Structure formats: structure tokens, C-alpha cells
Amino acid sequence: MKLGLPLPALTGALTGALFLAGLAIAPAFAQDSxxxxxxxxxxxxxxxxxxxxxxxxxxxxxxxxxxxxxxxxxxxxxxxxxxxxxxxxxxxxxxxxxxxxxxxxxxxxxxxxxxxxxxxxxxxxxxxxxxxxxYTLSGHEGAYLAGVLATQMSRSATLGIVVSGEPPSWNSQSAAFAQGARASDPDIELRYSVIGPAAYADAAGARRVTDAVIAAGADVIFGQGNGSTFGILQAVETNDAPDGGKIWFIDVIGDKSSIDGGHLLSSVVWNLEPVYRAMIEDLGKGTFGTRGYSIRLEDESLYLLQSEHIPAEVWERVMEVREQIVAGEITVEPKFEAEAVRALMTAVSD
Amino acid sequence: MESLLTTPFLTALLAGSLAAGLPLLLAGLGEQMSEKAGVLNIGLEGMMLLGAYCGFLGAWSSGSLWLGFLCGMLGGLALALPMMLLCVWLGLNQIVVGIALTLSAEGLTALLHHVQFSQSYPRLPRVDTLPLPLLSEIPVLGTALFDRHPLVYLAILAVPLLAWLYRSSLLGLNLQAAGDRPAALDAAGISVIATRSLAVLFTGAMAGLGGAYLATVGAGLFVPFMTSGAGFIAIVLAMLGRGRPLWVLLGALLFGLCLSLTTALQVAGLRVPTDLVQMLPFAAVMLLLLFFGRRAALPAALTRPYRRGER
Known part of the structure; x- marks a missing residue:
């Protein structure tokens, strides 16, 4: 049987149909990607x-x-x-x-x-x-608030910062904590110590270092670590402050309220859900890898934990500072370098 | 500066040195016996870790630190048994088996911790100390060194005891021969396998005890991977000790002291890179190696399995 259409026309029609079909299914492939x-x-x-x-x-x-x-x-x-x-x-x-x-x-x-x-x-x-x-996450805005809180709660006017390493995220939080503390009380003393090189699981080292920082007069400890954080918590729970009173602990990233032995004052909590969601959205839009991701007080991806140990008037003062940060009246610039952190601490030569 | 040079701060630093050095001392003394007998126990880190887990579990569930120490020793022994079986009895490669044991202990303790403690993170109460009469009243040094947990004194007492064992007892001579000339020991009618097995088991118990001290007295809790390489440092100390327990003690105390010094320098606000300060304990050990390591005479048959009649 002879076809009614000439061969070139048939080829052209088939090619056109394939092209149109390709266009039609393209969004479906995009959806799959x-x-x-x-x-x-x-x-x-x-x-x-x-x-x-x-x-x-x-x-x-x-x-x-x-x-x-x-x-x-x-x-x-x-x-x-x-x-x-x-x-x-x-x-x-x-x-x-x-x-x-x-x-x-x-x-x-x-x-x-x-x-x-x-x-x-x-x-x-x-x-x-x-x-x-x-995603170089930094809770520096929250750490600034933690510094304000610590200064309000300290009786010895000496604060301690104990960290298990010096990654950029923690440096920026240590620096912001110091800045917040100094903004509240320019004369506050700050004692800083790193537990060890990448001592993320060194709970015994964390306890030993925290013991020394407490003995140096600190009665509020800002601790950053993973497994080693529990060593800081243990030191805080088993030591007395120089005045015989309680030593407070301010944690970062997570919320340890469920295992608190009565010393967890607060925590700079990171909520990573908006970060991961933004990554997925960017992949869908084809903009992944063109920007970094952060956590902020403004969208609640970063917040300061309110424990029962914080008096209402102190919390009110901290929340005032939070509003100032969100409104842009206070700018907390992240300092990612360890050198910048050390420059903010109290030195014996000061 | 005066604000930092207080009795509580100096006491905390010295006490911290002892707390950091004691697990190294216990594990190092154990490793020294193993090496003396010709077995390089690379699994020491794993034995410490399993000892830490078992020690904490025992102390936490029973409320007795001493029971915790016993459990820690049993934990270390449990890992020393396969080391003995595979390396001493079957003659497998000591380094490969040691690494495998450490990795196994890391995985096992992380899993057990996940199942048992990951929701509650239990912690032990403040540890009671035993002040030594008169000595504990010396300013600064007294509280830091002579008002400690009784295990600290026992560990230090073990140093002269082991030195006597190595120098003046038949068992010490047998251990030395098992590491230097196992064939001669065999020819004298003493079992090389039994001598080495005993040394490996002792190592496991001591490493387990060191881990248990770390978890119960040092940290007051258990977290995965908490030994953070202490077992490997103890191996170095044992090698530097050249068979002398006193050197292990001095090395462990020096390492602990340097760790405390890094804390002191940082708390004092010294504005030098932390990495440099943190290098101090390791630099001290390297210096020791440089000056004394050259003369370190390791047993001739170290890491070599013994098979009767084999040259």
C-alpha cells in the first residue's frame, strides 16, 4: 500500500511530533529532578x-x-x-x-x-x-543575648567560656557572647579556654577545664561542645561558685532541659529546619550553591531558651535587646577568627 | 595576674593534672607489662573505652565507685581475651588485631550508650576523697595531690610494686624473657604462651581500670569516644618508659601537667594561637622521645608471635 504523504513530509511530521512531545514531557522531567x-x-x-x-x-x-x-x-x-x-x-x-x-x-x-x-x-x-x-551556621545574635543574660545573672562579675574546638561557628558565638556581656557591663571579666584540639567527645577534659575556669572565679559558664558539653555540665553541677552559690550553664545548639540537674540557665538554640527547607527550595529553583544559609533571631531559626531559672525582670531586659537586634538598632557582626575571639577576653595584662 | 594566682585556681590546675594523668598511668603500666612480654597492645584505646563504659555502668547502677572500677577491669579483660586468643595463642598480627579491637569497642560502646543513656545522660554525684593526714594540709599542694580518691594513691603505689616485680621476682624475669628471648624461656621449661597471656590479661584489666577512672572520677559520666586517644598516648608512655614503671608515672604526670598548663595559659588570656598552646603536651612528649626515645630498647621479640622451634 502506498502512503498518501511523501516521505520528506512524513519525516518532518514525525520530527515535529517528537519535538512537541518532548516539550510536553519536559516539565515532568523537571519535576522528577x-x-x-x-x-x-x-x-x-x-x-x-x-x-x-x-x-x-x-x-x-x-x-x-x-x-x-x-x-x-x-x-x-x-x-x-x-x-x-x-x-x-x-x-x-x-x-x-x-x-x-x-x-x-x-x-x-x-x-x-x-x-x-x-x-x-x-x-x-x-x-x-x-x-x-x-551553611556556615552562626548563632552569634543569640550568643550576644546569652552574654547579656549571663552578665545579669553573674554574682562574681566573671564569666567563663569553655569550647571543645575553634570552628568558625563557635568562634563567632564566643565573640558575640563576649560582646553582649561587655555591652551590659564593660568591667565584666571573661575567662576563655579551649578543651583540646577537636576535643568534641572529651567529657573528662571538659570537666577538668571547666573546674579550672570556675576556680578562676567564673559563676556562669558558656559552653560549646558536643559530647564534651556533658563534662561541662557535670563540672557546673559538682562545683560551688566562689561565694558558695550556684554556678549557671548556658548551652548552645540544643535544648538540654529534660536532663537538667538545676543548673541549665539557657541555651542558644539552633533550628535548622528553615535552612534545610531553603536548600531544597533552591535546588528546585536551580539556585543551589549560589548563596550560603544562616540562622537568625528574626525568623526564629535562632532563639534563646527561657528556663525557669531566669527571673522575669532579667528575661524582660534580654528580650528588649532581642527586639533591638531584630529592628537593626544593634548589629552583631560575626567574628569567625579565633584570634578575634581571644582579643575580646580578659588578659592578665589588662 | 594576682586575681588568677589564687589557691582554688592553682589547686584546680594541679588536681586537673592528676586527673588527666592517672588514666594514662594505669593504662601505661598495663601496656608496659604487655610490651615487656613481647605483645604490642594497640587495642589499648579500645580496652580503655570498654572499661570506661563498664566502669560507669557499674558505678551508676550500684552506687559504688569500687564496683565500677571492678566492672571497668572486667570490661578491659573482656577485650583482652580476644587479643590473647588471636595474637598470643594463634599468632595473628598484633597491630591488625589491636586496631580491630579498638574499632569494635568504639562501635559497641557507642551503640550501648545510644540504647541505654542517650535520652537521660545520667551523671554521677561528686566523688568523695581521702585526705592524707598532715600531707593534705600543705597549702595548694595538699588539697591538689593528697586529698584525692583512694585509687589515686593505689595507682601510685603500683609503681614501686611493679618495679620490684620486674627487677626482683621470677615472674618479672619470665616476662622479660618472653619479650627478649622467648625460645630461651621455653627451653627453661616455662610456657611462653602462658606468660604472654598473663601479661595481656593484666594489660586489659589495667586499661579497663584507667578507662573506668576516666569515666567515673574524671568525667562523672560516659559519652561515646570519650577516651579521645588516651590509649595511644599510654602506649607511647609505656615505650618511653623502657620497662621502668617510674618513667611511665613521670610521663603521665608531665602530660597531665602540660594539659593543665594549656588551660592556665588560656584562662590567663595569653594572646597566642590556641593551636600553639594546645601543642604543649604533645611537644613535651616529642621532646622526651627526642632525648630519651633514642635509647629506648624495645624487647627483641616485640610483635613477633612465638611458635616453638621456629627461628
């Missing part, structure tokens, strides 16, 4: 009431809210996570969130290798559009 599955890698188990737990909590919340699958790879330590990253990419993760500064060299490598976008921490210089985004 959106995020359906995210994976979060944490160095420790998500039960530290801090860094790891907040990441897991936020990922689950985002997963539920957006109906996407969430894989949590936890307790990976601080070593080489390339195999885990590759495995998660092979399992179909559309976004890998490498939630440790120790992963920010390997994760971009795996992103290049597999084409799966990664989010890393503390390295904005490594961002690549569509592939690598950074």
Missing part, C-alpha cells in the same frame, strides 16, 4: 542534645512537611566518609547534607564525582552553583 530524597551525614549519634540531634530533628521535620524521604547516616566519626557519601548517592539521594566541618573536603569531591549536590559547613569558599552549597 526536584528533591525527593535527602540524606544527612552526622559524625555522632543524633542523641547529643546538640549539633547532631538538631540536624536529625530538622531533616525529619522537613521530610514530613515536604513528603520527601530522609536517610540519616549517623555516628560516622570524623574520618573519611567517601564510601558513605557514594553509597547514599547510589541509593538515589538528591541532596547530601554533610553535617560536619570535617567532611567539607571529601563531600565536594563526591559531588563532582557523582553529580549529586552536597551541602557542607564552614567553607563558603568551596561553593559551586548547582553542586556545592555552604
Amino acid at each position: 526536584e528533591v525527593n530524597h535527602i540524606a544527612v551525614l552526622t559524625p555522632e549519634q543524633p542523641n547529643d542534645f546538640g549539633w547532631n540531634q538538631q540536624a536529625a530533628k530538622a531533616a525529619r521535620a522537613v521530610g514530613e512537611a515536604l513528603s520527601i524521604d530522609v536517610t540519616l547516616a549517623s555516628g560516622l566519626g570524623y574520618g573519611d566518609v567517601r564510601p558513605t557519601l557514594r553509597e547514599l548517592a547510589a541509593e538515589g539521594a538528591d541532596l547530601l547534607i554533610a553535617h560536619a566541618s570535617g567532611y567539607n573536603t571529601t563531600a565536594p569531591e563526591i559531588a563532582e564525582e557523582t553529580g549529586v549536590p552536597v551541602a557542607i559547613v564552614d567553607r563558603p569558599d568551596l561553593m559551586q552553583p548547582g553542586l556545592v552549597a555552604d
Whole structure:
């Protein structure tokens, strides 16, 4: 049977039909390329009431809210996570969130290798559009408030800062804590000590260092650590202040109220849900890797925990300062360098 | 400066030195016996960690620190048993087995902690001390060094006891021979396997005790990975000790003192990079290695499995 159309016309019609079909299904493919599955890698188990737990909590919340699958790879330590990253990419993760500064060299490598976008921490210089985004989180606005609170609560006019390392996020919080304290009382003394090189799990070291900081006169301790934070808490609970009274502890990132032995004054709480949600939205819009992500008092991704130990009038004063920060009347600039932090502390030569 | 040079601050620093040094001393003394007998126990870190977990669990559930120490020793022993079986009895590579044991202990204790303590993070109450009459009344030094938990005194007493054992007892001679000339020991009718097994088990118990002290007295709680490399530092101290327990004691105290010094310098607000200050304990150990390590004579048969008739 002879076709009614000449061959060139038939070929043209077929090509046109294919082109139109391609156009029609293009949005469906674009939809498929959106995020359906995210994976979060944490160095420790998500039960530290801090860094790891907040990441897991936020990922689950985002997963539920957006109906996407969430894989949590936890307790990976601080070593080489390339195999885990590759495995998660092979399992179909559309976004890998490498939630440790120790992963920010390997994760971009795996992103290049597999084409799966990664989010890393503390390295904005490594961002690549569509592939690598950074979230150098800093609760400096909240830490400033913590400094104001600590000064109001201190009886000895001496505050302690104990940290288990000097990553940029913690430096900025230590600096902001000092700035907030000095803004409330320019004569306040600040004692600062790092537990050890990357002593994130060194609870005994944390206790030993905190004991010394307390003995140096501090009666409010601003502590930043992961597992080591519990050593700070233990030191605060088993020591008396120089005046025989209670020593207060101000935590960061998580909320330890459920295990408080009566010394948890407050915490600079990080809510990572808006951060992860923004990453997913940016992937959908094709803007992933073009900007960093932050946490702020303004959108409640950062807030100061109100414990029962804070007198109402003190809390009122702290909230006044919060409003001033949100309104832009007080600007808290993050200082990410350890040198800048040390410059704010009380030196024996002062 | 005067505001910092107070009795409480100086006492806290010295007490901190002892607290940091004691787990190293206990584990280092154990490792020294193992090395003397020819077994390099790289699994020391894992034994300390399992001892820390078991020690804390025992003390927390029973309310008795001494029961906690016993549980810690049993925990260390539990990990020393496979070391003994695989390395001493079957002659497998000591370094590979040691690393495997450490990794296993890290995984196991992290899992157990997750199941048992991750929602509550229990903590022990303040530890009672035993002030030594007269000595504890010396200003600063008295409270810092002579008003401590009784285990501190026992650990220090173990130093001359072990020195006597190595120098003046038959067992000490057997241990030395098991590490230097196992064939000669065998020819004398003494079992090399039994001698090395005893040394490995002793190491496990001491490392477990060190871990238990770290968790119960040092921290008052258990968190995963809390030994933070203390086991490896104890191995270095044992090697530097060249078979002399006193050197392990001095090394452990020096390391602890340097750790306290890093805290003191930071609290004093010294404006030098923290990384430099934090290097102090490690630099001290490296200096020790530089000056004394060259003369460190390790047992000739260290890490070599013993098989009768094999040259």
C-alpha cells in the first residue's frame, strides 16, 4: 500500500511530533529532578542534645512537611566518609547534607564525582552553583543575648567560656557572647579556654577545664561542645561558685532541659529546619550553591531558651535587646577568627 | 595576674593534672607489662573505652565507685581475651588485631550508650576523697595531690610494686624473657604462651581500670569516644618508659601537667594561637622521645608471635 504523504513530509511530521512531545514531557522531567530524597551525614549519634540531634530533628521535620524521604547516616566519626557519601548517592539521594566541618573536603569531591549536590559547613569558599552549597551556621545574635543574660545573672562579675574546638561557628558565638556581656557591663571579666584540639567527645577534659575556669572565679559558664558539653555540665553541677552559690550553664545548639540537674540557665538554640527547607527550595529553583544559609533571631531559626531559672525582670531586659537586634538598632557582626575571639577576653595584662 | 594566682585556681590546675594523668598511668603500666612480654597492645584505646563504659555502668547502677572500677577491669579483660586468643595463642598480627579491637569497642560502646543513656545522660554525684593526714594540709599542694580518691594513691603505689616485680621476682624475669628471648624461656621449661597471656590479661584489666577512672572520677559520666586517644598516648608512655614503671608515672604526670598548663595559659588570656598552646603536651612528649626515645630498647621479640622451634 502506498502512503498518501511523501516521505520528506512524513519525516518532518514525525520530527515535529517528537519535538512537541518532548516539550510536553519536559516539565515532568523537571519535576522528577526536584528533591525527593535527602540524606544527612552526622559524625555522632543524633542523641547529643546538640549539633547532631538538631540536624536529625530538622531533616525529619522537613521530610514530613515536604513528603520527601530522609536517610540519616549517623555516628560516622570524623574520618573519611567517601564510601558513605557514594553509597547514599547510589541509593538515589538528591541532596547530601554533610553535617560536619570535617567532611567539607571529601563531600565536594563526591559531588563532582557523582553529580549529586552536597551541602557542607564552614567553607563558603568551596561553593559551586548547582553542586556545592555552604551553611556556615552562626548563632552569634543569640550568643550576644546569652552574654547579656549571663552578665545579669553573674554574682562574681566573671564569666567563663569553655569550647571543645575553634570552628568558625563557635568562634563567632564566643565573640558575640563576649560582646553582649561587655555591652551590659564593660568591667565584666571573661575567662576563655579551649578543651583540646577537636576535643568534641572529651567529657573528662571538659570537666577538668571547666573546674579550672570556675576556680578562676567564673559563676556562669558558656559552653560549646558536643559530647564534651556533658563534662561541662557535670563540672557546673559538682562545683560551688566562689561565694558558695550556684554556678549557671548556658548551652548552645540544643535544648538540654529534660536532663537538667538545676543548673541549665539557657541555651542558644539552633533550628535548622528553615535552612534545610531553603536548600531544597533552591535546588528546585536551580539556585543551589549560589548563596550560603544562616540562622537568625528574626525568623526564629535562632532563639534563646527561657528556663525557669531566669527571673522575669532579667528575661524582660534580654528580650528588649532581642527586639533591638531584630529592628537593626544593634548589629552583631560575626567574628569567625579565633584570634578575634581571644582579643575580646580578659588578659592578665589588662 | 594576682586575681588568677589564687589557691582554688592553682589547686584546680594541679588536681586537673592528676586527673588527666592517672588514666594514662594505669593504662601505661598495663601496656608496659604487655610490651615487656613481647605483645604490642594497640587495642589499648579500645580496652580503655570498654572499661570506661563498664566502669560507669557499674558505678551508676550500684552506687559504688569500687564496683565500677571492678566492672571497668572486667570490661578491659573482656577485650583482652580476644587479643590473647588471636595474637598470643594463634599468632595473628598484633597491630591488625589491636586496631580491630579498638574499632569494635568504639562501635559497641557507642551503640550501648545510644540504647541505654542517650535520652537521660545520667551523671554521677561528686566523688568523695581521702585526705592524707598532715600531707593534705600543705597549702595548694595538699588539697591538689593528697586529698584525692583512694585509687589515686593505689595507682601510685603500683609503681614501686611493679618495679620490684620486674627487677626482683621470677615472674618479672619470665616476662622479660618472653619479650627478649622467648625460645630461651621455653627451653627453661616455662610456657611462653602462658606468660604472654598473663601479661595481656593484666594489660586489659589495667586499661579497663584507667578507662573506668576516666569515666567515673574524671568525667562523672560516659559519652561515646570519650577516651579521645588516651590509649595511644599510654602506649607511647609505656615505650618511653623502657620497662621502668617510674618513667611511665613521670610521663603521665608531665602530660597531665602540660594539659593543665594549656588551660592556665588560656584562662590567663595569653594572646597566642590556641593551636600553639594546645601543642604543649604533645611537644613535651616529642621532646622526651627526642632525648630519651633514642635509647629506648624495645624487647627483641616485640610483635613477633612465638611458635616453638621456629627461628
